[in-house]
Amino acid sequence: MNVFRALKIALGISIIVFTVLGISASFAVLDRQKALEEAARYNTVWAVSQATGEFFRFEGRVAAYGVPGSGIDQDEVQLRFDILFNRLDIFRRGDVKEFTDAKPEQGETVEAFGRLLTQIDPLVRAIDRPGTIARILQLCQPFEGKLAQLAANANAYGGDQTSADQHRLLQLHWIFSAIAAALVVCGLAFIILLFFQNRLLTTAYESLSALADDLRRAKNAADEASESKSRFLATMSHELRTPLNAVIGFSEIISEETFGPVGKTAYRDYASDILHSGHHMLELVNDILTMAKLDAGRYELEMVPVDLRDTIGRTVDMFRGTKHAEGRSITIASDAPWPRIEADERAVRQMVLNLLSNAAKFSEPDTPIEVQCRTSPEGEISVTVVDQGIGMTPEEATEVVRPFYQADSRLARRYEGSGLGLSIVSGLMDCHHGRLIIDSEPGVGSRISLVFPATAACAPNLAAVA
Amino acid sequence: MMLRSALRFLAAASFGVVVVGANVAGAASLPQPTDKPILTVTGKIKITNKDGTAQFDRAMLEALGQTSFSTGTPWYKEPVKFEGVPLAKLMDAVGATGDRIVSIALNDYSAEMPMEDVRKFGVILALKRDGEYMTVRDKGPLFIVYPFDSDPELKVQKYYSRSVWQVARIEVK
Numbered sequence: 001m002n003v004f005r006a007l008k009i010a011l012g013i014s015i016i017v018f019t020v021l022g023i024s025a026s027f028a029v030l031d032r033q034k035a036l037e038e039a040a041r042y043n044t045v046w047a048v049s050q051a052t053g054e055f056f057r058f059e060g061r062v063a064a065y066g067v068p069g070s071g072i073d074q075d076e077v078q079l080r081f082d083i084l085f086n087r088l089d090i091f092r093r094g095d096v097k098e099f100t101d102a103k104p105e106q107g108e109t110v111e112a113f114g115r116l117l118t119q120i121d122p123l124v125r126a127i128d129r130p131g132t133i134a135r136i137l138q139l140c141q142p143f144e145g146k147l148a149q150l151a152a153n154a155n156a157y158g159g160d161q162t163s164a165d166q167h168r169l170l171q172l173h174w175i176f177s178a179i180a181a182a183l184v185v186c187g188l189a190f191i192i193l194l195f196f197q198n199r200l201l202t203t204a205y206e207s208l209s210a211l212a213d214d215l216r217r218a219k220n221a222a223d224e225a226s227e228s229k230s231r232f233l234a235t236m237s238h239e240l241r242t243p244l245n246a247v248i249g250f251s252e253i254i255s256e257e258t259f260g261p262v263g264k265t266a267y268r269d270y271a272s273d274i275l276h277s278g279h280h281m282l283e284l285v286n287d288i289l290t291m292a293k294l295d296a297g298r299y300e301l302e303m304v305p306v307d308l309r310d311t312i313g314r315t316v317d318m319f320r321g322t323k324h325a326e327g328r329s330i331t332i333a334s335d336a337p338w339p340r341i342e343a344d345e346r347a348v349r350q351m352v353l354n355l356l357s358n359a360a361k362f363s364e365p366d367t368p369i370e371v372q373c374r375t376s377p378e379g380e381i382s383v384t385v386v387d388q389g390i391g392m393t394p395e396e397a398t399e400v401v402r403p404f405y406q407a408d409s410r411l412a413r414r415y416e417g418s419g420l421g422l423s424i425v426s427g428l429m430d431c432h433h434g435r436l437i438i439d440s441e442p443g444v445g446s447r448i449s450l451v452f453p454a455t456a457a458c459a460p461n462l463a464a465v466a
Numbered sequence: 467m468m469l470r471s472a473l474r475f476l477a478a479a480s481f482g483v484v485v486v487g488a489n490v491a492g493a494a495s496l497p498q499p500t501d502k503p504i505l506t507v508t509g510k511i512k513i514t515n516k517d518g519t520a521q522f523d524r525a526m527l528e529a530l531g532q533t534s535f536s537t538g539t540p541w542y543k544e545p546v547k548f549e550g551v552p553l554a555k556l557m558d559a560v561g562a563t564g565d566r567i568v569s570i571a572l573n574d575y576s577a578e579m580p581m582e583d584v585r586k587f588g589v590i591l592a593l594k595r596d597g598e599y600m601t602v603r604d605k606g607p608l609f610i611v612y613p614f615d616s617d618p619e620l621k622v623q624k625y626y627s628r629s630v631w632q633v634a635r636i637e638v639k
Contacts, residue, residue: 054573082602083573083632089603094541 004197011190025176032169044095044161048154051087052147058084059140062124066133081117081124088114099157109150116143143415220443230296237289244285246261248278285419290350291403294427301431305458308383309338310346311372315352324360329368338372339381340458346427348383348450354421355385355448363389363445379454382437388445397438401426425450432456468516496559499523504607505591509568509638520560524593524607524639529568530555533590540626541605545632548611550592553584557638569610569630572602578639579610587612587620591633605631 058080062071065077090096091110100107101165116139123136254262254271262268316332319325349361352371359369367388375381392400403423433453439445471569501523508519513519527550533587553567567584570576583589592609593599600606609631614620 050573050575057573079572079602085603086632088603 002195003432004200007193008190008197011186011193014186015183015190018179018186022176022179022183025172025179029169029176032165032172044099044154045151045158045160047087047090047096048147048151051084051091052151054080054087055140055143055147059137059144060138062127062133062140063176065127071409078124078128081120085117085121096154099154103153103157106150106153108144110444113147115145116140184265200321227296230292230298233288233292234296237285237292241282241289244278244282248282251275251278265444287424289422291420291427294424294431299427299431301347303342305340306343306344306345307338307340308348308373308381311348312338312352312373312383316356316371318349319356319360323355324357327365328355328360330360331368331370333370333372337375338373339375341381341452341456342458343432343452343456344428347431351425351428351450352385354384354385354425355450358421358448359385359387359389359446364389367445375457379457381452381454381457382449383452384447384449386445386447391442391444391446392438392440393442397440400438401436422448493615496520497526499526502526505633507556507560507562507638509636510562510564511638513559519541521547527551527556527591527593527608530559532593533588534594535588535590535613535616537611537613537622539611539614539629545615547596548590548592548609549594549597550590550608550611553589553610554592557581557584558590560638562638566639568637568639569628569633570635570637572632574617575630575632577628577630581638583612583628587617587625587638590612602632608633610626 026301058077061072061077061080064072065074088110091100091113096110098189100110109239120139123139126132127136194374251261251271251274255268255275257268262271290299312332316330320328356369356371364368371385372384372386373382374384401422403420422436422438429436429450434456436450437449438446439449467622496513498515499521503521503523505522505527506519507522510519513520515630530551532549533552534547536545536547538545547632562581565581566578567581568576579589582607589610590610592611593607595609596602600609610629612620612625612631614625
């Protein structure tokens with residue numbers, strides 16, 4: 001494609017250059033032709049030959065004047081002389097001037113001719129004086145040959161000039177033809193290039209169309225597969241919970257010896273293990289079910305006014321009762337304003353529990369965990385769980401919301417978990433049109449916030465704040 | 467000198483009256499030149515004053531009415547002002563019936579122009595250049611001039627060659 005682009009640019013520039021050159025050459029030809037057409041500058045050869053003719057005519061009139069009965073009077077002689085004078089004036093202008101400038105020796109002849117006429121002028125006026133005719137003819141005689149020579153040279157010069165003009169014009173025509181030919185070649189090359197490029201584009205378009213069809217089919221298949229997966233997970237989770245409840249219930253009865261001693265202690269311990277595993281499995285199944293619903297977009301929120309102080313307080317109390325919270329300092333920031341928001345209370349509890357559970361799992365038991373709440377100037381409401389645990393890198397923080405992901409696989413072994421906790425929280429916040437913000441630093445701890453939009457705030461609560 | 471000028475004026479004035487009268491009434495007559503003729507018109511003309519020709523001295527020509535224009539020409543570096551008789555008026559004055567005009571110079575150079583040129587382009591028979599009468603030594607006494615600057619079409623060899631200087635005779639064909 002780059003080759004085509006470079007070729008197109010090169011051809012485009014060539015066409016522009018040749019067009020400009022062609023137009024210039026065309027103008028030059030026109031200009032030359034116009035100059036030739038307008039070249040009414042008195043043709044050198046014609047002017048000199050006329051002057052030569054007039055010169056001999058004048059000599060003839062002078063000679064005839066002296067012959068009685070010739071009919072030539074002084075006026076006629078004067079007229080011929082004046083015409084001759086006019087020829088001298090023509091010699092000093094235009095083409096003849098160019099000729100005499102180009103041929104200095106001929107210029108000298110013209111100047112000498114001028115001097116002759118000046119010398120003769122008073123003689124012509126006084127031609128009737130005795131001896132004047134002979135004097136005039138005597139002065140004129142040497143110029144007969146010189147003027148003939150001048151005419152011959154003018155003829156040669158005129159021929160050269162005409163040849164040079166014709167040659168220049170011919171050259172211009174050739175240049176113009178060459179430019180026109182180059183322009184045609186460039187134009188043809190451009191058309192061929194466009195043709196090939198068009199063919200390439202057509203092929204590329206067809207390939208892209210085919211690819212788009214493939215992608216559409218693949219996406220449909222993937223969507224279908226994803227939906228099937230979600231449906232399967234939801235169905236399986238639901239189906240698994242029923243027998244799990246039986247396992248948990250009966251193992252609890254056995255481990256607590258509700259209906260009397262089970263005999264050997266080992267049996268009771270095994271039952272406790274079954275109960276523990278059952279709970280864990282139930283949690284896992286519940287998480288998978290929630291995730292599958294979120295994934296399929298079928299999670300339904302029950303939006304009610306939620307008093308965050310009350311809900312968070314009860315959630316923290318509930319968490320304190322779990323084995324993850326044993327011996328932990330879990331506090332609620334006392335100076336926090338706790339607004340009421342429009343939300344799904346169960347989802348809020350689940351999200352806070354997940355965050356508390358993560359904070360407890362990934363921090364040392366002797367480090368505190370705190371739940372904070374704040375309202376931003378824009379009105380967004382954040383519920384934040386702060387720990388001083390192992391923290392995460394920014395890369396891990398972006399990955400951690402992906403399902404079944406744990407930042408550190410060693411911790412996954414150390415801490416039980418489905419790897420769905422933060423994915424579920426992120427999904428639930430999406431359902432609330434909010435955001436999950438993870439602010440974490442390895443070795444320092446994490447601040448994980450549930451950010452509800454300003455629109456989630458309940459009006460009475462805003463009034464109370466005001 | 468004064469007397470000569472007065473005579474010229476009277477001759478010109480009377481010629482003007484005669485020409486105007488001729489144009490109006492269709493009567494055909496030309497006065498006789500009082501000075502040396504500088505132009506002879508021959509050929510297909512109805513109005514003559516000597517031996518089937520129409521002869522004009524300078525005063526008679528000037529009495530026909532003059533016009534002027536400035537134009538560039540191939541013969542002078544700068545544009546010059548020409549002043550003279552519109553050729554159309556001259557043709558009217560001699561009752562020209564031909565369709566071509568042949569201008570013949572003192573040196574017997576001649577050039578032919580179609581009659582339509584005289585009206586189409588406003589060709590003049592110039593007597594003055596830049597306010598001065600033209601002498602034989604300066605392409606005078608009469609110079610046929612096209613107003614070259616008025617029409618680019620005129621700036622070609624064809625019209626330059628029709629501009630004859632030192633005109634002595636005009637033959638209507």
